[in-house]
Each structure stands twice: as C-alpha cells, then as structure tokens.
Amino acid sequence: MFFRPKFRTSQRYTRRGFRLRGNTLIILFGFFMVGLFLHYKGRTEPVVAFWNDVRSLLGIGRSTHERTGTNPYKAPEPTTDEASDDRSSGTDSAESEASDSQSGSSESTGTATRSSEQRTSGKLFDFEKQVDFILPSGHDDDELVRHDGYTLRYDTDLKNPLWVAYPLLAYEITGDADRDTERFVPDPAVDGGTALPSDYTKSGYDRGHQAPAGDFKFSQQLTRQSFFMSNISPQAPQFNRGIWKSLEEQVRAWAFRDGGLYVVTGPVLRKGLPTIGRANEVAVPDSFYKVILYCRKGASPDIRMIGFLLKNEPSDESLKAFVVPVSSIEQATGLDFFDKMPDDLERRLKMQSRSQMVSQWFD
Known part of the structure; x- marks a missing residue:
C-alpha cells in the first residue's frame, strides 16, 4: 500500500524591524578596521593604540601589566x-x-x-x-x-x-x-x-x-x-x-x-x-x-x-x-x-x- 507522506503545513513568518543577516556585523567590522588601517597609511601603531583605548573604555582584555601599572597608586594628588x-x-x-x-x-x-x-x-x-x-x-x-x-x-x-x-x-x-x-x-x-x-x-x-x-x-x-x-x-x-x-x-x-x-x-x-x-x-x-x-x-x-x-x-x-x-x-x-x-x-x-x-x- 502506498502512503502519501504528510507535510507540515507551512507557516508564514514575518520580520519586523531591521535585522542584520549572517556575518554582516563581522564583515562591517572588518571593513571598519581596513578603513582605519588605510586612514593611517598602512601604519599599525595607531590602529593598535585605538584598539587599546577601546578596550580601556569597555574595561575588557586588560593585561596584568596594565592593571598593576595604574591601580595601586590611584589616590588623588593634592x-x-x-x-x-x-x-x-x-x-x-x-x-x-x-x-x-x-x-x-x-x-x-x-x-x-x-x-x-x-x-x-x-x-x-x-x-x-x-x-x-x-x-x-x-x-x-x-x-x-x-x-x-x-x-x-x-x-x-x-x-x-x-x-x-x-x-x-x-x-x-x-x-x-x-x-x-x-x-x-x-x-x-x-x-x-x-x-x-x-x-x-x-x-x-x-x-x-x-x-x-x-x-x-x-x-x-x-x-x-x-x-x-x-x-x-x-x-x-x-x-x-x-x-x-x-x-x-x-x-x-x-x-x-x-x-x-x-x-x-x-x-x-x-x-x-x-x-x-x-x-x-x-x-x-x-x-x-x-x-x-x-x-x-x-x-x-x-x-x-x-x-x-x-x-x-x-x-x-x-x-x-x-x-x-x-x-x-x-x-x-x-x-x-x-x-x-x-x-x-x-x-x-x-x-x-x-x-x-x-x-x-x-x-
């Protein structure tokens, strides 16, 4: 006896608002870094300095040297x-x-x-x-x-x-x-x-x-x-x-x-x-x-x-x-x-x- 396979009724989904698909954010970030690199004419130091300052603002990824180099003596000066x-x-x-x-x-x-x-x-x-x-x-x-x-x-x-x-x-x-x-x-x-x-x-x-x-x-x-x-x-x-x-x-x-x-x-x-x-x-x-x-x-x-x-x-x-x-x-x-x-x-x-x-x- 041949049975016809049952298919689940398709449902229609709608998307509200703007959403980025797949790896769009990663691609945009990549273009941003390339643009930053080109802005500094191929020089890596200012790009690295920019990234270090971003990390400092976000409070992530700081090295032990950075922490010990600034925190112990942070009392305000007279x-x-x-x-x-x-x-x-x-x-x-x-x-x-x-x-x-x-x-x-x-x-x-x-x-x-x-x-x-x-x-x-x-x-x-x-x-x-x-x-x-x-x-x-x-x-x-x-x-x-x-x-x-x-x-x-x-x-x-x-x-x-x-x-x-x-x-x-x-x-x-x-x-x-x-x-x-x-x-x-x-x-x-x-x-x-x-x-x-x-x-x-x-x-x-x-x-x-x-x-x-x-x-x-x-x-x-x-x-x-x-x-x-x-x-x-x-x-x-x-x-x-x-x-x-x-x-x-x-x-x-x-x-x-x-x-x-x-x-x-x-x-x-x-x-x-x-x-x-x-x-x-x-x-x-x-x-x-x-x-x-x-x-x-x-x-x-x-x-x-x-x-x-x-x-x-x-x-x-x-x-x-x-x-x-x-x-x-x-x-x-x-x-x-x-x-x-x-x-x-x-x-x-x-x-x-x-x-x-x-x-x-x-x-």
Missing part, C-alpha cells in the same frame, strides 16, 4: 596647596601650531621598532636599526626604566630622571587623549622608588614633564604613563609654563613638519643641588636640556641635530638664544648622545655652531 602643572591649554595650542606647520610645508626594543616602522621615509640608516640606538650612554649605574612611550634612566638618590628618550612621530601629537583626567603617580617600575606628588606640595615648584603629555595625544594609555613621577623634575612655574612649554610646542611642530624626530631630554644634575620634598629629598636642577635628531634616508639624505640648554628660570628670550652645540650638553651632563652613529658624522653634528643649527631648523 590640588589645593601645591604649585600645579597647569598646562592643559598647551597641548591644544601645540596641536594647532603643528597643523599650521604642516600646511606651511608639504627605549627599548619596542620603542626602536615603533620608530623604525613608522618613519615617513620608510628607510633607515644602518645606525638607526641598532637596538637602543636612541638611548644615551653614561651614568649606567643608575636605573634604566622602559615604558611604552619612552625610556629613561633614573637617579634614585636625587629623585630625578637623568634623561628621557623617545621617538616622536607626527601622528602621535594629534588625538583625543585627555591629560586633565590623569594624575601624577609614583612609578611602580622604578625599583628604588620615585618622588611622590606630595613632595612638591608648597614647594613653589611645578612638577615638570620631561616627555610631555602633549607628545602622546594619540593614546590615553601613553598619556597616563607620562604622569609617572619618574618623568618629572622640579621646574620654576614660569619656566615650566613659559619658555619650556614653548620649546615643547616647537619640537612638536618640527615633528609634524618632518614626519618624525628622536628626542632626548632631561635635567642637568649634580651633587649639592637644593632639594624639596616631604618624604624624599628631590634635587632642584639648575637647568634643563633637549637634544633633537632628524634622519631621512633616500635620494636626498638629511641628518640634522640641535641642542637646547635652558636655565631653570623664567625667560622672555627667543628659543634661538638657547641653542648650543650638543657637545656642550654632553660636557654638562656626562652623557654621550647617539653614540652609535659613525664617529665622523657624530663629531660633525655635535660640534655645529648655533648659527648653523638655527639656519637648519628654524629657517
């Missing part, structure tokens, strides 16, 4: 009775200045890699490829500390960085990172301990950034790390907010114009300096320096170096007045900058006169 680092407007003006500059003209191993892969020229001199090329030599007994955005050597006796070194790339000085949400905190990476924010209370000195927060606006995490006390030195308020701020803005403008620079900066330290501090004796430097290097390899190679040495006091002078041979800064600090360069090139760059450096960088 705000009512100490000389503050009131410079939030400086980053905005620096970004505007950098944009004007662009329109006017068309360490870690990780840090070295960041510099190497992101240079606008796409080519490096052999000496740039060496590990820790950017780090000065000298005072090697002091503690070496590596962070994501910069590397430093810290004097735990004087509670100051000897130097802070980092590559500064054009895209890093623009972004939405907010320095006003951050607080100065001790650096958990320094075994010997850093100064405390309270050491500056009623001292009459600002907590002066060496690697400024404005150099890391593309990432909130790197901005946060710039507030570690290992990156801070006592600076006279009108110096910090005046000529030193102007120099930081000028360096950012050059980085925007040229695509990228190497920066080494810090205080000039010596025994017998006056000190401030409640829990620690923090040496107050007489002066501060910056050494800037630009390298471009290609059909028309270009290597430029310039040094600045400034007294820790207010000044109405032009920045050009503080340009000095880099060899003079080496004599004052006992450091050797960019010593992995060929000797003849290193000697020539470090012995240049003020007029030569001013014409190369300012004109």
